[in-house]
Amino acid sequence: MMREKIQIKKIDYLPARQVTFSKRRRGIFKKAGELSVLCDSEVAVIIFSQTGKLFDFSSSRRVRCTFD
Amino acid sequence: MMREKIQIKKIDYLPARQVTFSKRRRGIFKKAGELSVLCDSEVAVIIFSQTGKLFDFSSSRRVRCTFD
DNA sequence: TCCCCTATACTTAGTAA
DNA sequence: ATTACTAAGTATAGGGG
16 A cells, blocks of 8 residues: 655645544544543643634533634 | 553553653644644644643634633 | 545553653 | 653554445
8 A cells, every 4th residue: 555654734635635634633532532531631622624614622611712 | 561452541640640641742732733734724722731730732823722 | 524444654651761 | 740762552544435
């Protein structure tokens, strides 16, 4: 298969960018949940997609994130 | 070394918990930065450690996170 | 959009400093 | 608190449905 390591720069091809967005968003939310449990801490993540959709994760109701 | 896969539950031993907190926090911030660049989106993460210290990452000044 | 798959890149547990 | 090391666990690119 010989994937080459990816560069951290905007993915130009829209379908690929959308797929990556979906996968990595899930990955971050998972990591956030794990960190909060493992380390007994509170974690919140907010993501605003390019298309204007908002996604968020919070380990606690005490945490709030907003965009201007 | 024979590590066994870790369980996602609070790490009891404080020094180990602190080390994991430090490592995973960095990991999440890195992932957040990558996601924002790769997918041209805005991402913010806020973490409140058990000891009361606040850590945050934001890909944009438009993003704000707070704790009650 | 989401899930499945696999090979590979990446993250991290355990440890010491 | 953080970081370096390295083995092993995990996330994910690319491709298919």
